Amino acid sequence: MSTAEAHEPPVDVSAPRSEPRRLIGTLLIATATALALGALLRQPTMMGANDISRWCTIWSLLERGTYVIDDCPWHPETQDKVQIPANPPQDGPDGQPLKHYYSSKPALLPTLIAGLLYPARTLVGVPLDRVVLQPREARWSQVPDPDHPGKVKGVLTTPDQPVKWPSYVYYFKPILILLNIIPFCGFLVLFARILDRCARTDWAWTYSLFAAAFGTYLLPYTQTLNNHTVAAFTAFFALDQFLRIWDDGADEGWRFALVGLLAGFTATNELPAAAFLGLLGLALAARYPARTIAWFVPFAALPLLALATSQYAAFGKFKLAYEEFGTDAYEFEGSLWKTPLELDALNLPWTKPEEAARRGIVGESYAKYLLHMTLGHHGFWSLSPIFLVAAIGLVSLLRTRGRLSAVAWLTLGLTVILLAFYTWNPKARNYGGSAQGLRWLFWLIPFWLLMLPAALDAIADRPWLRRLAVLALFVSVMSVGYAMRGPWSNPWIQDMIEHLGLYTLPR
Known part of the structure; x- marks a missing residue:
């Protein structure tokens, strides 16, 4: 038995939080939430093509009652859009099918935001673009x-x-607070409560909460409208209730319904999270078949039906606009996708090999792409090495049958699925474009944070390992600091190796 285990009593889930933990937790959560709020209020509301695309849909729904963004004053500032035949079909002056611009983003999230803003827009009467x-x-x-x-x-x-x-600032900033800041605070509060049940040492408890508050890309992305933080928070809230059911035996029907609803909504914001929804459903069905069928399944279906309905309302079909990538829908006159540069050019060898050969652009091998997604310039573990520490906890939890073991298996399975999906997906070969971190994996951040306590408790009595863990936290927070000025920009590792001439991209 280690020294830490000898001196730390077993975790009592019913015991109140100690005074040092209560004080540290209050200060940490308040500080991180205030920092996120201050950065959000200071930064431009429209930060890049990604969020402007969604804001255009919201404007069009509220000001024109349509998903068409032709008239939106901001749509020239985004390339995240498609030009497709009108829905319903119309003929133009030349007798050819009339085409309109639409956001390329899934329609559900902008539709929900437009619904939230509709009362304020109607009551105030001031157009969003005034x-x-x-x-x-x-x-x-x-x-x-x-x-x-x-x-x-x-x-x-x-x-x-x-x-x-x-005027749009007064409409959109409250939405960002509702979608990002409040859930971020709730995430930290609930994460601290999970730590109360899982962290044996004050070292593990404090480090883990510091890492959640300041050491991941969830913090800089709370400044901007995006699907990744929304998915990360809903996935975590689903996990929180899943742990209550799986580890604590709290089997009330409403908990199954809430897990299903949150996991289903996560899948509508991050499509590969359908695997999360499926694995949760299978696990719960194996232990609680009746409650899973009666509560989990119908509530999980609600967000999926909402996504399908909004897609059909927008495009007249259920297929997502992403499926049009590489076609004329994306490559309209003036679109950057006709001449992609920088990371976006890495898609060409897979979608248009002749064009890539003409321009002398060489695609990255599967091995090189996987390396940069994991330990390279957009590496999930290189930019946030706290997750290297968490990997120790993951291995430890996989070898035992106890609290968080089920989440450890979920974390391993989902990480492998996502890395495989993005490694071999020919339409997603650009690391997420100009973005801090590998944003496609952000919704897994809470899963990996939950692996930290087991690792940190194991090294609590080993000073040199603790110093390495502090170094990992230092680098992770530095990555976050580098991203705070603008999440829609390149991470520091990419900037560094490009400036040193070690990594060349078409410019």
Whole structure:
């Protein structure tokens, strides 16, 4: 028995949290939530093509009552859109089928947001795209003095451009707080409660909560509208209730319904999370067949039906716009997908090999792509090495039958499935494009965080391993800090190796 095990009593799930843990938890959660909120309020509401695409759909639903984004004033700023025949079909002046622009993102999340904003938009009556202009006043400034080289002179000037105050900020910021900040706080609160039941040492409890608060890409992505944080939080909330059922024997029907609803909604935001929904359903059906059929299944189906309904309302068919990638729907006149550069160019050898050969673009091998997804420039473990520490806990939990063992098997299975899916998916060979971290795996972050306590308890009495764990946390938080100014940008490892000339991309 290790020293830590000898001095730490078994975890008592009914015991109140100790005063040091209560104080640290309160300060950590409050600080992380305040930091996320402050960054959200300070950053531009529209940060890049990814979120603007969804904002365009929301604008069109509220201002035009349609999924067509042709009239949206922001749609020229996003390339995450398709140009497809109108729904219902219409003929243009030339007798050819009329085409419209639509967001390429799944329709459910923007539809739900538009529904949330509809009462405010109706009550206030101010269009989302209204911009209030404030004239600028004259002020003194310094300019080079042409009569006296090397010196400056004062000039009283009035700027030509007025100050612009867009109205959409007052509609969209509350939505971001509702979708990102409040769930982030709830995630930390519930994660701390799970740590109460699973972390034997104060070292493991405190480190794990620090890592959840400041050491993952969930923090910088709370600034922007995206599906990844939404999926990560709903997946975690589903896991929390699953643990109550599986490990604690709390088998009330409403818990099964909530797990199904949350897991189903996760799958609508991250399509590969259908595997999560399926594995949860199989596990619960094996132990609680009646409750799973009566409660889990129907509530899990609700988000899937909602996604199918919104897709059909938007496009007149159930197929997702993503399936059109590589076709004329994406490669309309003026689209960057006709001449993709940087990471996006890595798709060409798989979707258009002739075009790639003409431009001299060589695709990455499966092995190289997998390396960069795991330990390379977009590596899940290289950018967030706290998950290397968590891997120790994963192995430990897989070898035992106890609390969190079921989640460990889920974590392993889902990680393998996602890495295989994105390694061999010919339409997703760009690491998620210009984005901090491997955003396609963000919804697995809570799973890996739950592996930390077992690893940290095991090394609690080994100072040199604890120092390595602190170093892993240091690098992980540094990656987060590098992303805080703008999540839709390249991670620090990619920037570093490109600046050193070790990794060349088409520019």
